[in-house]
Amino acid sequence: MPADSSRPGPGRSAVVVGGGIGGLAAAVGLHRTGWRVTVLERAPEPREAGAGISLLTNAQRALDLLGLGDAVRANAAVMAPGGEGLRLASGRRLQPPADPAFLRERGLSLLVLTRPALHGLLRAALPDGALRTGAAVTRVVDQGGSAVAFHRTPEGEQAVSGDLVIAADGAFSAIRSALWPQVPPPVYSGHSVWRGIAEGVDSAAEPGGSTWGRGLEFGRMPLGGDRVYWFAVANTPEGRRFPDEHAEVLRRFGSWHQPVPALIAATPLGGVLRHDVFELAQPLPGYVSGRVAVLGDAAHAMTSDLGQGACQALEDAAVLCAVLAAQDDIPRALADYDEQRRPRSQSIVEASRRMGELKLTERPWQLLRRNARMRRTQPRASQQGLAMVGDWHPPALPEPAAVAAARPGEAR
Template identity: 40%
Template sequence: MPRALVIGGGIGGLTSGIALRRKGWDVTVLERAAKIDPVGSGLAIAANALKALDTVDLGDLIRRLSRLQGQAGLRRQDGRWLLHTTTQNAEARYGDSAVIMLRATLMDVLIGALGADRLRLGTTVSGVDAARGVVRTGDGDLEADLIVAADGIHSKTRQALFPEHPGPAYSGVTAWRGLIPRGDLNIQSSESWGKGLVFGISLLADDLVYVYATDVLPAGTALGNELEELVRRFGDWHEPIPALLRAADPAKIIRNDIHHLSTPLPAYHKGKVALVGDAAHAMPPNLGQGACQAIEDAITLAYFADGDLAAYTAARLQRTTKVVRRSMSMSRMTQIRNPVAVWLRDTALSLATRLNPNLMLRSMDDVLGWRPPRSPASHGAEHPRGRQTTG
């Protein structure tokens, strides 16, 4: 039985381990933390990632544990819709829609599917030998036929394999995230844009609301009370944003600067090592594709793992590079502060969606229309997609 070692117990690493086990690999996931403590609050699993999860029989469970995104779209800070779409439109176009869930719930599902005995916590990786397939840890060297580097945006493995690569770049914005009880508020998933400001709202299962916000600030800016900073920026925006902020617990608000890999890697493999997720192509969150692309990576890598890893790079590098660039282009649009430029941006978006009501979905066809690689024997067979039942 071939052996795989996965460095990193995040979404990309765990999904890689699950997919490889389904292909008959002996898998161990190495995680330096003593326990899995997911960073962040909520996340979207879009149609492309749901299709990927279907291949390892997790798609239906994810749908049951999450909530359909419902109507979603883009608004001005006064609440006027600039563009929007519905679950029905997305399902008709892609055979699926996006679901929103707690990151912690997704991690629990992935760990359960992998098997807790396959997850080695508290293991620090000090280096890899890509040619020999060796991972160096504090407990000694481990050998493998395949090493999966899923060690995040600041990946030490990436730095070792591609020392000339410049590494992460600051995207120009800092981001807040938090979970807030819904109460009796009427919640519609939406993202609202102002002058260099963004505020997003998504309803989760168990009547929790996931909120996120961004502002243009120099990297490393120190702020005081994060909730007060949100109220100062968004307290006079359209409802239910002020009401949500009034109901928020300051301890449940987190903030971090957003970095990405602006320079693509020359390859996503070297020797017996393959990179997945943020280690390969960290991106701003503006398209909601960070976790989705990591899941795509994992399923694709398992498909090609028995052969030449160059096929994995060929399948993933061009696609993910485009997604990173589009995410950053969207981020730059949100960073506009000049009032005239903001008016022109919003007017153009509003006019475009009037001329083409399906603009929001059509613009994402190449991203959301992705399908997992399949063997010739299964060509044309579709996984029987489960129906969302929560909410």
């Protein structure tokens, strides 16, 4: 199969399938460590939809390795993980906020920004022409010393080849299904999430926090600029939709403690997004097949109950770029990526599932037991759990690659 005629000169090259957070991050990191990258995104235009997103310290450190940490910080608000702590719908406290001294000791914080802003920063860090939209990949072929991604265009099927293909094509990844047909597709978690951004509110006075109810959760995070990002979770039948999602959120959460009703009321009527949450219930036996590596939701789709979906995708991207920069043997580097990423990310998938089962319980006796358990939990235990997720460090880049990542203009 002839290589894509647009491939420039000698050097290592990669094809990234999917222009979401993980795929773009991997492309940026590879570009800044000397690779030529092509990103194939099936959507006709770059992704702009979305409300807010929070990035725990582990994701921030991944962004630093990729050369994007400072740019993201400049566009984000900062809050303490967990905010003011955990409350019940009445406002009664279940857990206090994390100890500020512990957070400082471990360097733990949350960056909060809008998803479109993060997407925009990732796209801006790519070289001109690297992102191709309207390119729906139909299949990937491992040719031993290279890999080829075939995609549809108005002119017919085209092929783009590289030294490897990175499959970042989302939770319902077609590439994952082709490589591991024995692994079932993602399953519905049992709950849906609404997301919105309240406008014209005093975000400086909002510490953030979470509230649990009966099969319900409401979280809030300051965005800055008189905006607060919020999310609302409920156990719902798969695929159920409401004529007015904004009104449905207000119906479910409008009687909760302030500022929950006020934030919902301050959200534009057309600004409430809704999606069902799916997870990969059966873990993949590997994240690599030949010269194809899966990344992000394609590798480990998880619930949003720990807020780690995008964070783990960024970890994937950072580790993949680091191991590929560390050695010329691509199959060996991909094996290192699988060895480093699969145990951690799959353990976080399971932890996120367990957290969702705990906080979204509905039976009265289970609610009583849940609330009693949360009140009995010592702050240090909760903080150690937070550190296990957030206090992660990516592998170091080799010195020449580290210099190139620090000077993105020279890598273009």
